[in-house]
Amino acid sequence: MKLGDYLKDKVFIIVLIILAYFIIFSFMIGFKITKEFKWCFTVIYFLLFIILFLYDYLRKYFFYKEILSKIDLLEEKYLICELISKPNFLDGEILYQILYETNKSMNENIRDYRSKIDDFKEYVELWLHEVKIPLSALILYTHNKKTSQVLVSEINKIDNYLEQILYYIRSENTEADYIIKEVDLNKVIRDVMLKNKDVLLEKNIAITSDVCNLKVLTDYKWLEFMINQIISNSMKYMKDIDDKKIEIKAYKQDKYIVLEIWDNGIGIPSSDIGRVLNKTFTGQNGRKVPGSTGMGLYIVNNLCKKLGHKIEIESIEGEYTKVKFVFDNNLFYSEVYSKA
Amino acid sequence: MKKILIIEDDLSVRSELKELLSNAGYDALILDDYTNMLEDILSIHPDLILLDINIPYMNGELLLKALRKVSNIPVIMVTSRVGEIDEVLSMSYGADDYITKPYNPTILLLRIGAVLKRGEKNITDTILYHDILIEVKRGIVKKEHEEVILTKNEMIIFIYLYERMGSIVARDELMTELWNNDEYINDNALTVNISRLRNKFRELGVDNAIETRKGQGYILL
Missing domain, CATH: 1.10.10.10 (Winged helix-like DNA-binding domain superfamily/Winged helix DNA-binding domain)
Known part of the structure; x- marks a missing residue:
C-alpha cells in the first residue's frame, strides 16, 4: 500500500477537512479573532489530522505488507489465514474474519473431494480384482476347451487395459505403493515374454534378449508393467514385413544402468516424438492403428518419475523405435548388499 | 499321481482349474467346506495346495500362517491382488510361490511343476x-x-x-x-x-x- 494510493482513497475526507477549515476560518474573521490565535488554530488543526492519517496509514501498511508478501510465497494461497497475525483495526478484523471463514469452507471442500476420490480409487481397485476372477475363468476355459486363438488374444487385450487403469490409479496415488528391491532384469523380461508369448509367436516376431545378468533397484511389479507396455506397443505398431524384430539389451553407462528395447516397427514421426509421453496423446500412429488410448506411455513415465528412473525415446519414422529406461546404479547399496 | 488341493471360492474358476490339472495328469481335489480347513488339509495330505487369498471365513494368508506351524506342504498363493506388498507378505508367511490372476495356464502348470520338483532331488548330472x-x-x-x-x-x-x-x-x-x-x-x-x-x-x-x-x-x- 503506497502513501499516494492511501491519500487518493481518502480524498473525499481531505476535501471535507479543508472545506471545514475555511468555514471555521471565515467565522473567525467574522468574530474578529486575533491573528495569533488564527495561526495557532491552523497549525494545531492540520497537525492533528496529519497525525491521525499517519497513524491509520501505518497500521494498515504493516498489516497488508505482511499479508501480500506471505501470499506471494505460499503455494496453497487459501491457507493465508493461518500465517498472519490478527490485525487491530476494524476493516482488518472484518477481512480477517472473512478469510478465516473462506479458508475453513475451502478446507472442508477439499477434504470432501479427497475422500470421495479415495473412495472411488478404492472401489475401482476392488472392482478390478473382482473382474479378474471371471477373466481367469475365461482364460482357463479357452485353454481347456482349446477354443480359437481369437478369443485368447481378445481376453489378453482386456487384461492389458485392466492393468493400465490399475497402474494409472497407483501412479496418481500420493502414498507409496511399491517396494524397492534388487530386481533381476532377466527374470522380469522372461515374465513379460511368457505373458506375451502367444501373440509374439502368432505375429512371428523374433526376440533377442541380452541383459548381461544385470540387476537394478526398483519395484518388480511396476517394472514388469512398464516393460509390458513397451512390448505391447512394439507389437501393436509393428510393420507388416517378414523380418519383425524386438531386441532387448542392458548395459552399464557411467553411474547408470540402461535397459534398451528396440524394435523395427513403424517408428514415430519426428513431429510427434516430443509429445508421446503426454496424457491422451495418440498422434499420427494413433490414427493408423486402432485401440490407441494415449495413456500407456503417460502412465509409464509417471511410474518412472515416482521410482526415480528416466525414460528416453528415440525413433526414426518407418525404421525403428528405441525405448531406454535409465536406472541409477547405486554402488553404495550394492556394496552394503554384497557384504551383508 | 500327485495330489493337488484347490482352495478357491469362485465356482467357475475352480472347476476349470480342476479340469486343467486333471488334463495335466494331476489328481485335483476341491476343498469346498471352509469351516475346518486346517484339519481337512491335514487329513487329505496333498502334495501341493493352490490357495486363494480371498476365501470365506478366513483370509488365505492367515490360513497359510496357521498351516506353516504344523506342516510344510508346498503352497502356491493365487490371487487377483496385484502388488509387491501382498507378495512379500505371502512369501514371508511361507508360501512357495505367488501367482496373480488372470494366469496363463501353461505358466501355472510350469510353476506347479517347479514347486513340486523342488521337493524331490532328482537334479542328476x-x-x-x-x-x-x-x-x-x-x-x-x-x-x-x-x-x-x-x-x-x-x-x-x-x-x-x-x-x-x-x-x-x-x-x-x-x-x-x-x-x-x-x-x-x-x-x-x-x-x-x-x-x-x-x-x-x-x-x-x-x-x-x-x-x-x-x-x-x-x-x-
Missing part, C-alpha cells in the same frame, strides 16, 4: 536313456566311444520330454519351457531343434526316440 548316457552339464550324449554334442535348446527339450517319458507333450508346453529358460525361439526353430535332436539320437542308434503325434505334440519313447 547324468541320465541313462536306453543305452545312451547323457551328461547334462557338459551337454554331451555318449554311447560307448561315440560322442555327440547337444545345444542348450536341444538339451532343454530332451530333459523336458525325458521327465514326461511315455506321455504326450504339447508343442506349447515345450515352447513355454524354452521361453522360461530365456530362449525366445519361434515355431520353425522348435521344429528344426526337434528334428536335429531326433537325428542325433538316430546317429547313436535309437531310431524313433521322439515320435510326433499329429495335432497333439511329441512323445519320448
Whole structure:
C-alpha cells in the first residue's frame, strides 16, 4: 500500500477537512479573532489530522505488507489465514474474519473431494480384482476347451487395459505403493515374454534378449508393467514385413544402468516424438492403428518419475523405435548388499 | 499321481482349474467346506495346495500362517491382488510361490511343476536313456566311444520330454519351457531343434526316440 494510493482513497475526507477549515476560518474573521490565535488554530488543526492519517496509514501498511508478501510465497494461497497475525483495526478484523471463514469452507471442500476420490480409487481397485476372477475363468476355459486363438488374444487385450487403469490409479496415488528391491532384469523380461508369448509367436516376431545378468533397484511389479507396455506397443505398431524384430539389451553407462528395447516397427514421426509421453496423446500412429488410448506411455513415465528412473525415446519414422529406461546404479547399496 | 488341493471360492474358476490339472495328469481335489480347513488339509495330505487369498471365513494368508506351524506342504498363493506388498507378505508367511490372476495356464502348470520338483532331488548330472548316457552339464550324449554334442535348446527339450517319458507333450508346453529358460525361439526353430535332436539320437542308434503325434505334440519313447 503506497502513501499516494492511501491519500487518493481518502480524498473525499481531505476535501471535507479543508472545506471545514475555511468555514471555521471565515467565522473567525467574522468574530474578529486575533491573528495569533488564527495561526495557532491552523497549525494545531492540520497537525492533528496529519497525525491521525499517519497513524491509520501505518497500521494498515504493516498489516497488508505482511499479508501480500506471505501470499506471494505460499503455494496453497487459501491457507493465508493461518500465517498472519490478527490485525487491530476494524476493516482488518472484518477481512480477517472473512478469510478465516473462506479458508475453513475451502478446507472442508477439499477434504470432501479427497475422500470421495479415495473412495472411488478404492472401489475401482476392488472392482478390478473382482473382474479378474471371471477373466481367469475365461482364460482357463479357452485353454481347456482349446477354443480359437481369437478369443485368447481378445481376453489378453482386456487384461492389458485392466492393468493400465490399475497402474494409472497407483501412479496418481500420493502414498507409496511399491517396494524397492534388487530386481533381476532377466527374470522380469522372461515374465513379460511368457505373458506375451502367444501373440509374439502368432505375429512371428523374433526376440533377442541380452541383459548381461544385470540387476537394478526398483519395484518388480511396476517394472514388469512398464516393460509390458513397451512390448505391447512394439507389437501393436509393428510393420507388416517378414523380418519383425524386438531386441532387448542392458548395459552399464557411467553411474547408470540402461535397459534398451528396440524394435523395427513403424517408428514415430519426428513431429510427434516430443509429445508421446503426454496424457491422451495418440498422434499420427494413433490414427493408423486402432485401440490407441494415449495413456500407456503417460502412465509409464509417471511410474518412472515416482521410482526415480528416466525414460528416453528415440525413433526414426518407418525404421525403428528405441525405448531406454535409465536406472541409477547405486554402488553404495550394492556394496552394503554384497557384504551383508 | 500327485495330489493337488484347490482352495478357491469362485465356482467357475475352480472347476476349470480342476479340469486343467486333471488334463495335466494331476489328481485335483476341491476343498469346498471352509469351516475346518486346517484339519481337512491335514487329513487329505496333498502334495501341493493352490490357495486363494480371498476365501470365506478366513483370509488365505492367515490360513497359510496357521498351516506353516504344523506342516510344510508346498503352497502356491493365487490371487487377483496385484502388488509387491501382498507378495512379500505371502512369501514371508511361507508360501512357495505367488501367482496373480488372470494366469496363463501353461505358466501355472510350469510353476506347479517347479514347486513340486523342488521337493524331490532328482537334479542328476547324468541320465541313462536306453543305452545312451547323457551328461547334462557338459551337454554331451555318449554311447560307448561315440560322442555327440547337444545345444542348450536341444538339451532343454530332451530333459523336458525325458521327465514326461511315455506321455504326450504339447508343442506349447515345450515352447513355454524354452521361453522360461530365456530362449525366445519361434515355431520353425522348435521344429528344426526337434528334428536335429531326433537325428542325433538316430546317429547313436535309437531310431524313433521322439515320435510326433499329429495335432497333439511329441512323445519320448
